[in-house]
Amino acid sequence: MAPARLLVPALFAAACATPEESRDTIPVAPEPVESPAPAPARAGPPMLAPLLEEGLARGQAFELLGQLCNAAPHRLAGSSGAERAVAWSEAAMRRLGFENVRLEPCLVPRWERGDVEELVVVKPEAHAGEKLAILALGGSVGTPEGGLEADVIAVTSFEELEARSAEARGKLVLFARPMDPAEVQPFAAYGGAVSQRSRGADEASRTGAVGALVRSMTFTLDDEPHTGALNYGGSVEPVPGAVLSTLAAERVGAWLAAGEIVRLRLSLSCQRFDDVPSHNVVGEIVGRERPEEIVLIGAHLDAWDIGQGAHDDGAGCAHVLEAGRLLHAATSLGAPRRTIRAVLFMNEENGLRGALAYRDAHRDELDRHVLAIESDRGGFLPLGYATDAAGAGLDVLREVWGGAESDRGGGADISVLAEFGVPLAGLYPNPQRYFDYHHSRHDVLFAVGARELELGAIALASMAWLAADYHGEWPRETLAPE
Numbered sequence: 001m002a003p004a005r006l007l008v009p010a011l012f013a014a015a016c017a018t019p020e021e022s023r024d025t026i027p028v029a030p031e032p033v034e035s036p037a038p039a040p041a042r043a044g045p046p047m048l049a050p051l052l053e054e055g056l057a058r059g060q061a062f063e064l065l066g067q068l069c070n071a072a073p074h075r076l077a078g079s080s081g082a083e084r085a086v087a088w089s090e091a092a093m094r095r096l097g098f099e100n101v102r103l104e105p106c107l108v109p110r111w112e113r114g115d116v117e118e119l120v121v122v123k124p125e126a127h128a129g130e131k132l133a134i135l136a137l138g139g140s141v142g143t144p145e146g147g148l149e150a151d152v153i154a155v156t157s158f159e160e161l162e163a164r165s166a167e168a169r170g171k172l173v174l175f176a177r178p179m180d181p182a183e184v185q186p187f188a189a190y191g192g193a194v195s196q197r198s199r200g201a202d203e204a205s206r207t208g209a210v211g212a213l214v215r216s217m218t219f220t221l222d223d224e225p226h227t228g229a230l231n232y233g234g235s236v237e238p239v240p241g242a243v244l245s246t247l248a249a250e251r252v253g254a255w256l257a258a259g260e261i262v263r264l265r266l267s268l269s270c271q272r273f274d275d276v277p278s279h280n281v282v283g284e285i286v287g288r289e290r291p292e293e294i295v296l297i298g299a300h301l302d303a304w305d306i307g308q309g310a311h312d313d314g315a316g317c318a319h320v321l322e323a324g325r326l327l328h329a330a331t332s333l334g335a336p337r338r339t340i341r342a343v344l345f346m347n348e349e350n351g352l353r354g355a356l357a358y359r360d361a362h363r364d365e366l367d368r369h370v371l372a373i374e375s376d377r378g379g380f381l382p383l384g385y386a387t388d389a390a391g392a393g394l395d396v397l398r399e400v401w402g403g404a405e406s407d408r409g410g411g412a413d414i415s416v417l418a419e420f421g422v423p424l425a426g427l428y429p430n431p432q433r434y435f436d437y438h439h440s441r442h443d444v445l446f447a448v449g450a451r452e453l454e455l456g457a458i459a460l461a462s463m464a465w466l467a468a469d470y471h472g473e474w475p476r477e478t479l480a481p482e
């Protein structure tokens with residue numbers, strides 16, 4: 001069956017058109033002698049006409065996101081909020097027309113932030129008693145009661161810490177490297193800085209330091225800390241870890257640069273508990289010709305225990321749920337050749353246990369997963385797609401979806417399928433403001449644009465339908481995992 005008409009060029013070209021009436025007034029710049037080569041043109045993601053019509057006229061993605069944020073604003077894996085999110089999304093899938101809806105079990109870690117979360121200035125004396133904005137890192141051990149008081153050393157890399165390890169002993173280490181603002185891809189800038197958050201505590205502990213403080217992963221200069229997971233490797237004594245707002249990190253850095261001794265008292269009452277049972281939520285649109293072959297569309301249901309996880313990854317869940325509803329509602333399209341399987345994964349943020357449980361439970365059919373698509377980059381205007389498909393696999397993807405990929409990668413949850421040869425892809429919304437909200441109290445429903453979210457759901461539904469309806473065999477050629 002030929003794919004239905006695509007509307008992308010009109011949609012995106014319209015936004016860039018110069019209004020006819022203002023042309024006369026625009027001064028004409030002289031022709032440059034030699035223009036630099038333009039960046040390659042990139043089309044937006046595909047949007048099938050019947051899905052676009054239904055999604056814009058009667059879209060429910062934003063309504064669904066509102067319901068999720070209301071039912072379970074805080075839904076870190078292992079919490080009661082996460083269980084409410086599971087129950088809500090199972091009911092939503094049944095209501096929206098998914099088939100074979102079920103819960104699939106996984107065991108997840110449980111960690112609680114606790115009531116005490118404080119970083120107080122002891123020195124410089126001129127600022128004694130002032131509080132710096134922090135959040136405990138997810139998974140962190142707490143401090144002794146009454147807190148942990150120590151001088152601070154700031155470093156911008158693990159290499160610098162290694163070189164100054166004698167100096168770090170007994171201190172709090174501030175990992176102060178910012179996300180590189182010169183990097184055009186925010187996710188690449190994040191990738192270049194995030195090891196400080198995930199490994200900083202262990203690296204600090206290795207030198208005999210007593211705790212790790214990490215500059216928040218955001219381009220924004222404000223007083224809002226952005227949390228995230230730290231991972232203890234088990235080879236050194238776990239020490240507490242917390243993130244500072246970028247402004248707090250700048251203040252501490254400025255005091256140190258001015259030659260001040262900086263002494264801080266860190267108090268955290270967070271705690272780790274035994275693993276608890278939880279679930280992935282799964283539903284399907286069953287294929288009409290090759291139902292045993294699967295195009296997976298996924299997002300993660302869990303979110304950090306602050307804000308509402310509206311962009312991360314409530315938006316992805318809304319994309320997936322609304323994609324299913326759209327495909328059910330747009331009867332003129334009909335079911336695609338293959339099955340589209342929607343998976344809302346549990347525990348992406350601090351363990352990936354849902355993804356691993358899915359991989360293990362479905363090991364026998366992973367060779368029939370022809371493509372996995374994740375939405376975990378926020379609810380902004382969809383600009384295109386990311387993928388790890390390569391060679392013939394990439395050719396087919398470009399043929400089916402049009403245009404060229406905007407980035408590589410798929411998403412953390414589906415990344416565990418790569419070693420089984422499953423080609424990965426991701427919805428690619430405009431990434432430039434994602435880290436303004438990511439893992440912070442600012443990631444709330446109000447930060448998501450309703451129309452942008454609907455367009456993301458339309459794009460994901462279109463990508464899934466076109467991939468699942470592809471007439472040929474899907475090549476399993478992919479880039480080597482990063």
Ligand SMILES: [Zn+2]
Binds near residue numbers: 300312313
């Ligand atoms: Zn996420």
